[in-house]
Amino acid sequence: MSIFDKFDLTGRRALVTGAASGLGLAYTEAVAEGGAKVTMTDIDAEGLAREADRLRALGYDVRTDLLDISDRAATERAFAAHAEAYGGLEICFANAGVGLGPGFWSPEGKRAPDGQVDTFDPEMWDRSTEINFTGAYNTMRSAATLMKAGGKGGSIVATASNAGLIIEPIVALSYHAAKAGVLHMVRTLALELAEYRIRVNAIAPGPFVTNIGGGWAKKDPAVRKAFDATVPLGSMAETDQMKPLALYLASDASDFMTGAHLLIDGGVALGMPR
Numbered sequence: 396m397s398i399f400d401k402f403d404l405t406g407r408r409a410l411v412t413g414a415a416s417g418l419g420l421a422y423t424e425a426v427a428e429g430g431a432k433v434t435m436t437d438i439d440a441e442g443l444a445r446e447a448d449r450l451r452a453l454g455y456d457v458r459t460d461l462l463d464i465s466d467r468a469a470t471e472r473a474f475a476a477h478a479e480a481y482g483g484l485e486i487c488f489a490n491a492g493v494g495l496g497p498g499f500w501s502p503e504g505k506r507a508p509d510g511q512v513d514t515f516d517p518e519m520w521d522r523s524t525e526i527n528f529t530g531a532y533n534t535m536r537s538a539a540t541l542m543k544a545g546g547k548g549g550s551i552v553a554t555a556s557n558a559g560l561i562i563e564p565i566v567a568l569s570y571h572a573a574k575a576g577v578l579h580m581v582r583t584l585a586l587e588l589a590e591y592r593i594r595v596n597a598i599a600p601g602p603f604v605t606n607i608g609g610g611w612a613k614k615d616p617a618v619r620k621a622f623d624a625t626v627p628l629g630s631m632a633e634t635d636q637m638k639p640l641a642l643y644l645a646s647d648a649s650d651f652m653t654g655a656h657l658l659i660d661g662g663v664a665l666g667m668p669r
């Protein structure tokens with residue numbers, strides 16, 4: 396047996412949330428290329444259709460489902476539909492998330508008027524928490540249900556953030572709290588589900604160029620520059636740089652790993668020398 400056989404996902408079934416864009420799309424591409432069938436879910440119907448058509452044209456077996464992960468009943472229905480279509484689930488990326496609202500510090504290096512604990516819009520706190528924290532719970536809950544029923548174990552991978560480990564002053568308080576919560580939810584679930592051979596791990600990305608926050612990394616040179624300046628390896632990452640890690644965690648290559656978080660941040664958490 397070759398070491399590369401451990402990365403082979405032939406015959407595996409995967410579901411990805413937030414699959415129409417950014418990291419979720421990269422996870423989808425990674426596991427589809429590895430041989431898995433993938434249900435791509437998202438709230439963006441147009442993006443889902445476009446990306447799924449493109450992937451099918453490349454020969455991959457993907458299906459789509461419109462899903463808002465903050466809706467628990469809809470999440471259950473999407474997993475049930477996945478099981479109906481593909482017959483089971485071995486891989487789940489609990490990935491969908493949003494960057495809502497400002498941090499306490501602006502990209503220009505001043506206090507952000509709307510980003511203080513007493514000025515931040517509480518409704519934005521609620522929506523951020525519903526998606527980034529409760530949405531991750533809704534997803535992992537449904538994934539565990541299907542994987543337990545399948546009886547063959549599985550791999551759940553949650554997208555947390557380096558902001559769950561360190562403080563990014565230009566990122567919102569609610570996002571920090573939600574992602575730290577996801578990291579600890581992953582550890583707790585990993586222990587609970589180990590008996591069923593369901594592994595649960597987290598990816599903690601640093602800054603990747605995606606459409607998060609309306610796509611500022613592509614559109615706003617000032618914010619892009621501020622983020623690049625925090626990266627010891629020099630600049631934000633492209634989503635393709637996430638694919639090897641996604642394949643590793645989804646596959647048997649990581650079969651003794653559970654409850655871990657893998658930081659992939661170009662060294663951001665180390666801080667800059669000056």
Ligand code: NAD
Pocket residue numbers: 412413414415416417418419436437438439442462463464465490491492493494526530554555556557599600601602603604605606607608
């Ligand atoms: P993105 O905006 O490119 O992709 C997110 C996708 O999730 C979009 O297609 C969007 O339509 C979808 N989505 C949004 N709300 C949803 C909901 N309620 N239900 C279902 N789908 C929904 O952003 P991304 O950067 O690829 O974000 C993916 C994950 O990575 C998020 O959890 C984010 O917090 C995390 N993350 C991103 C970065 C980064 O620098 N890009 C860093 C750390 C963590």
